[in-house]
Each structure stands twice: as structure tokens, then as C-alpha cells.
Amino acid sequence: MLKMTHLSKVYRTEVVETYALRDFNIDVKEGEFVAVTGPSGSGKTTFLTIAGLLETFSGGEYHLDGIEVSNLNDNARSKIRNEKIGFIFQAFNLIPDLNVFDNIEVPLRYRGMKAAERKQRIMESLERVGLASRAKHYPAELSGGQQQRVAIARALAGSPRLLLADEPTGNLDTQMARSVLELLEDIHREGATIVMVTHDPELAARAQRNVHIIDGQVVDLAEDPRFHPAQVATGEARG
């Protein structure tokens, strides 16, 4: 589904060159639930933004759902983002001026869907996350957990093939975090591919597979002598 080979991302200023990602390789198969972990500044957010076609990269290859994306223009990238990818951000990023219904509607509008179909999908998504009664509320009127669930509903409404989540529980208290994570697991069970970036090892443990990034490169924790965590947390096998 998501395959990067020898990917690199360089930030160049007049004085210095910074490699956010260097010779980065990752292969996420369809239906996998992968957690990408790493310390701050390791490049995991950069990885996510490139994966979501929000940024371009400097070298290497990136195949998304079989399509090589480096030569796509802005319109093509936008279309793929709209149809194939669902984003879930740490800071919810709901548009404050719009109510819940209208927020979820945004990506559907860009797809050119008819009003009836839009309504159906929105209500279905809201049911899915358990917020159907809040369709007319504004983000400011919802709790943190509810806002995140709305964001998830928005991500789901378009039936994306790939869900990209960036610290989805970062701003939530434990209880809300738990319910969001359960929701993600449900969605995964239904066949979605999820790539989740987090620095929380507990969260990472709930995923099927962990990918660890340090200094812009993938590192195999078990093998790299630099890292000998006391215990590598493993989640229960999910099938």
C-alpha cells in the first residue's frame, strides 16, 4: 500500500543542510496497522507529511497504492489525498467556523459528491463514532475527545484506503485516549490500513507492527546496539 525506498528529505538554508529523512525505507501492506515511533526531532512527522502527500521529498521513491508519486502535479496530489487518504491530527484541526456536519462535509465537497450522498456518508460516519446527535454543534462546544472523534469521522467519511494518524491521543486524557484507540482498532478490523505516528510506547504496542525512526532513518531496535530497552512492549496478537 505505502512503500518508500531510499527516500530522503533535505531542508536547505543558505548556510546549512538538514536531512530530516535519510535513506528511508518502509513498506506497509494493505490492511496493516503500523505504529511509527521515535524521539522528538527524529523525522516521524516529516515521514507522515510526505506519506500524506503534504510535502515533496528530495530523493528516492514513494509508491502509494501502486502509483509513483514524485512526478504528480498539485491537482493530482490533491485528488489522491482527497480520495485515498484520511488524516487524523494531534490538534484535531477542525475548522472552528463550521459545525460538525459541515466540517465532515469538507473533503466530500472537494470530491464533487451530490448533496444526498454527502449527507448519507456524513451521518454514517457520525454514527460510527457515536456522535450523530452532535451534528449541528460547533467544535468549541465539544470536549477534546469528541473533537478527535469528529476528526476521525471526517477522515472516514470518504472511505479512504489509508489512514494516517499523528499522535491521535496526544491531547486527550487517559479515558478519552482509550476510547479513541479502541475506535481505531475497530476500523482496522474492518480492513483499513493505518499508519500511526506516536512517541507513546503503550500506544505503539497496540499496533500490529512497530517501525522505529532515529535521526531520519529506520532502525531495528532489536539489532541496534545503541538501544537496549529493558523490555520491548508487545501487544496481544490481534487477528
Next chain:
Amino acid sequence: MFAYYFQLGLRSLRRNPALTALMVMAIGFGVAASMITWSVFRAVSGDPIPGKSGQLYTVLIDNRGPQYNDKGEPPEALTYTDATALVAARKAAHQTLLFEVAPSVLPEGNQSLPFIAHGYATNTDFFGMFEVPFEFGGAWRASDDEGRAAVAVISHALNQQLFNGADSVGREITMDRHTYRIVGVTAHWDPKPRFYDLFSGNAFGDPVQVYLPFARAVDVEMDTAGRNNCGSNVDFGSGRDAWLHGECVWVPMWVELADQPAANAYRDFLTHYAAEQQRAGRFHWAPNVRLRDVNNWLDYKQVVPPESRISLMVALGFFVICLVNTIGLLLAKFMRRAAEIGVRRALGAPRGEIYRQFLIEAATVGLAGGVLGLLLTALGMFGVGLLFEPQIARLAHLDASLVAMTLLVAVVATVLAAFYPTWRAAKVQPAWQLKSN
């Protein structure tokens, strides 16, 4: 998507009322100022007789000579001698002479007081050439001109005043103690500016009330109420005859010539006539003639009052400043929503959609500004009387085309002002916006 963006635009207006009010007022005032001054300018500078302005020419012959000329230009009307001679030569399909008169009119049944009417002594062709519409009857006949008949044409307004609007053809009107038979009543006709008599300098004066044959007016010694330019270094003799046959100019002349070849032919005729005068010893200079069509004549006489031009320039400058102001405020308004823009881009909006959204949002602001501008314009129309002479102020009025233009200008200008802010908005990098710390 248009309706969607329009909705978003309206909503965002409500979001920040202070900013919205500021933008709407700036645009509203700018548009109003421009539209008011434009409507007056349009009224005084338009073509008063479109469709025919290219075929009507005013005739001028230099009877002063280069020594006494004003920058080589002939005086702005003809002498009685030249005017009648040119008309008698019949070199144009239609031709008319004219001069302004102010006869005292005595209404029938002597209860009312006499009053001074505003009129012109003309020829029968006048009405056809200038496309004067008639309510009753028509112009007098050519034979009336030659026969110096005591006939007259009155205006709709005068007809109302004297005969209560009835068909007064055949009835009589007393002017300067002579009676005249009415042969026609014109419908309301008041071209502004009064292009056919710019010589007298009253281009925006009160409407004309009565017309009578030129030759008749001269016969009864009706004096010109218009301008009489006798030039310098002229010692004319005494008395009316000397004046009539002297070199004072007071008779504007108009001819109708179908096309350019006809105009050239007529110009040749004028040159020939002036050459004859030179040969006869009356002129001591080479022929110096002018044949100007309506628009050229309006240009030459600079009919548009400078006040009108200055106000238009200032109003436009004012509008430009309002737009610069709007660019800044739109920039602030749009960039404040950088996060939203980032989200929309992340959710799959291509740059084109961002452009569309924000340009339409700007158009919404423009529309609101246009509506305010319309109200202010309507208000300002009353105030126009303060600035311009009442005669010109009368010309500024709010019609359908001005309303449409006001709204259009407001929307288009705001959208133009929005191009830079929208470009900035569309450049927002979704990744940068969404990265948290």
C-alpha cells in the same frame, strides 16, 4: 461549489464584524464617490445625439484675419451676411441657422402677466436635422421660412402652461406684441449639453420653449439674446442695419452632410466662398474655414466643466486608496485562517479550489460594499446639487444602468484587490500548518 463558497463567504462576514464593517465601508464610500462623480461626468460629456453626431457639422468662416484671430481660429459663429449667403447657396442636403431669442409672451386672455420665454429663431430644417420629436403638428414649411410667415413651434412645457396640454395647433401666441400661429408642439426635448448653441455659452440652461422662423425674427427686429461678438478694432457704423451687415458674428450655422465625401465637398465650397470674399476685397487673408461635427465641436469648446473632471479624478484616486486598504484588510482576513487553509489542502483541496473559495469570499465582501455604495450613491445624488450648478446637478440621476454598474464595479474591484491576498492564501503549505510542536 459556487453556492458553497458564497455561503462560506457570507458566514465569514459575520465572523469578524469589525473587520467586515471596515472593509464594507471602505468599498462602499469609494464606490459611491466614484459613481456619483461618474454619473455627472457621463451626463455632461456624452454624445448628445448619437447616431447622427457624425453627420451634423457646424460651419465657421474667418472674417477677422490672422491679426485679430484667437490663435488662428475663426470666430465661433457667422455674420448675418455670410450665414444667409451660405444658406442661399444650398450646398448641403439640410441646413439651418439659429440665434437665441427672449420674447415676451402674452398668454391668451389677459388676466395673467406676460413673461419672458426662452426661444430660438431657426429654419425648418432644424427640427429634422436634430431629430426633434413632435407631440402635435410639425415644423413649419420651407415656404414659411422664405415667406417670413408668422408661425411658431412651442414646447410641451409651454403648451402645458398656455393651453393646458391641449392640441394647440392652429391657435395663436403673442410674442413681443406680434401674433404667431402655432404649427407644432414638440414633445419634451432638451439635449444636454445644448450642443447646437455652444456659442452662447449656456450649454446646460433651461429648456427651450418656443421656435420661430429665422427670417421673421430678423424682420421684426427681434434681438439676439445670445452672444454677440464684434471682434476688436471694429468701428462699425451706427444703427441696426450697420450691425446686421457688419462683421459682428452672432449666427451659428449647422449643416447635415451624409458622409465624409459630402463633408469634403462642403469644406471645398466654404473655402471657395472665402476665396471669393478675398477676391472681392472683404477678406485680406487666405481662406480659413472650419467644418466640425458635433463631437469635435463639443471637444473644442471644452463643454465639460473642469469641476466635473477634477471631481472624477479625485473620486477615482479615493477609490484606489480604498482598494489598497481592502488589499491589506483581505490579507489580514485570509492569513488569519492559515490553519483552515492548511486543513482544506490536507483534505484534498487543490490550489485552484482555494483560489476559488477566497475570490468568491472577496466577491461577497464586494457585494456587501456595493450595496452600501448604492445607498450612499442614492443619498449623494441629493447632495450633488451642492457641488455642481443646479442645471448640471439635475443630470445626475440613479437609473438601472448606474445601479448595475455600481454593484459590478464594487464586486470586480474587490475581487481584483483580492488577487494578492488569495495568492498568499493558496501558497499556504499544509504540512507546515499542521505540524505541532
Next chain:
Amino acid sequence: MHIKPILAAMRHHKAGTVLIALQIALTLAIVCNALFIIQQRIERMARPSGLDETNLFVIRSDWADKSDPQRIDAQMRADLIALRQLGSVQDAAPINSFPLLGSGWDNFIKLQPDQVKMTTDSAIFFSDEHALAALGTRLIAGRNFTASEVGAQQPRDAMHSAQVIISKDLAHRLYPDGSALGKTIYVSMGRRPSTVIGITDTLQAHMTGSWAGPYAYNAVLVPAQLLNDYTYYLVRARPGQLDAAMRDAPKALFAQSRMRIIDHKDGVMTFAQVRQRAYGPDRGMAILMGIISVVLLAITAAGIVGLTSFWVGQRRKQIGVRRALGATRGDILSYFLTENLLIGIGGVLAGVVLAFGINLWMVSQFETARLSLAYVASGVVLLLLLGQGAVLAPAVRASHVPPVEATRSV
């Protein structure tokens, strides 16, 4: 104040800087010129006419029967006797036109009979020996006309101008050395000589157009009644009796003869009304320029407030950081004030150039005067003060941003 870092920081929001500077520049240019126009128009309107305006009114009498000039002459003389007999009237005189009317006779004035080009242009007023008393203009040299010198002038006849009285300005224009009295001049556009028997104090001509600027105070009084289709009567009421005179005079005239027409709208006009009509466009222009200037300044100020508030919002974190590092409220305040001042200075510099540019264009197109430096200077000060005043509120708000903002994330 450290200007360099402020300038450096401005490079990060070039667009906003340019927009504010541009607005200031354009506003300065227009407001300077607008105020200048106002001053010019006010000056024009304030020009003295040289008459006793408070007590003066004019009546226009159109003749219903224009056939017999002798009768018109006699009728006018009788009219005047009747007017002068009225208790509320101090004096009355016939005249063909009068200062500020906007129409009338104007002739070229020559010093030699065969002169080709005129020496100057002047208004020609036909009146009798009561003219000066009626106008309220005093004689500063020479003598008034005698009753016997006053003739009857038919418009198409040679001018009865053997003796004339001229205005002070005309005298000075013709004979700058001051020796006009007694000299011979040519006022009839022909070869007939006229002797200057008297010189009046300031007397304005009837021409009000801008073309007549140089001739605005040239007037020649010719002793004759102009026998035209109509005449004006200058009537000077006794002090405090203007209303009474304005009622009595037309009645007295109609009592003399009903064969006349006095328009009910503008047949009788006080001089205040004459002045109002003459300067209508000037007044209107001054008002328009005033309104536009005020609104422009308001809009520019509001624009500065709006844009600066936005910047302050964008830079909250930065301001917090500065405060956390030890900047005081005053430091933040003066930062924003200085930044705004620098932008303002840039704007007014461009604006000054633009102001002069616009003025030069107007001089070439409309024959207005050149903008004086004093106006531009006051405009500069006005706009800088306006800009600083406008940025005060957002700057104060910025200075209140607490240092803890430094730690807050987006």
C-alpha cells in the same frame, strides 16, 4: 532604539509594510491637493466685490414692448425717480450688468487706437451718475459723472464713452505709475477715445470664469443708459430696510408701468443671492474636497489599525519570547511605534513626490496654482501623527501580551 533589527524584521512581512506605506503615500498625495484646492476656492470666494453688499439688491426688468428706444429711455428715467423717492431706498441706478453676475459686456482696452493686441480686457458697465452711490463704491481720484453727461445708448450704436470712470485695478494695469487720471484710453473696441475722468476703489467685474482671472477687477463705467430688451436696477436700501425696499421697489416700478416683466423667481435678488450663485461651484468643490479628505484619513487610520492588529496577533509568541527574555511593556510598545513610524516615513516620502506630481498634472490640465511647500509639510506631519495614533491601540495590546505566551504552542 535599535532600528536595524526592526528593519530586518520588516522584511518578513513585506506585503503588509508596502500596503501601509502605499496607503499613507496615496492619502498624503490626495489630501494635500484636496486641502490646497479648498484653500484656493475659499480665497476665490472671499474676494471683495467693492460694493455695499449688505444693503444692495438688484431688479431685472424686461420690457414687454421693445419697439421704441426713446420710450425705454424715458421709462427708465421715470422708474429711477420713483425708486429714489421711496423711503426705504437710499439710491438707485440703472445698469446693464454688475459685479459677479457672470454675463455682460466685456471689451478689449487699448492705449493706442490702432493697437492690434489688447492691453487688457475689462467689464463695461453702462450706468448713470448715481452708480457709485448705489454700488457703495467710493471715488479715489477725479470726479463723478454729471447728469448731463449721461446719454442713451442703443446697443448697436457707437459707444457714448467720451468720459469714463475706471476701477483702481484697471488704472494700475494701464498706467502702473499711477497717472491714469486724465489720460485717453480706448474702450469701445474701435477708435473712439475716452478720457478717464475718475478712478474708483476696488470694483469687481461681472466675469467669474477662470479665464477672466487676470481681469477680475477691471471695470469701466460708461455714462449712458443701455437701451436693451431689459435693464437691471441697482437699489441700495437704507441701512436695516432691505426687506422693506425689496417689497416697495417692484411695486413702485409696476405703478410706473405695467408693460414690464419682473421674473418671480430671480427678478429681484439680494446681493447675497448673487454671490451664492456666482460661487456655487467653488463652494461645492470645497465641500467635496473636505468630505473626501476626512473620509480618506478615517479609512487610512482604520486600515492601519486593522492590519497592525493582525500582525500583533500573528506575533504573539514572538512578543512573549521577548518579554520572557526581559523586555518591558514599554520596550514592546516602542518597538511597534517605531516600526510604524519607519513605515510612515517611507510612505510620506513617496507621498510627497506623488503630491507634487499630481499637482503638476493639475496645473497643466486645469490651470490651478502650484502646491505650496507649507501644505505638503503640514500633510506630512498630519499623516505621521495619524499613523502613530492609529497604531497606538494595537501596540498597547501587544505590550500586554504576557511572557507566558512564549511557552504556548500554536
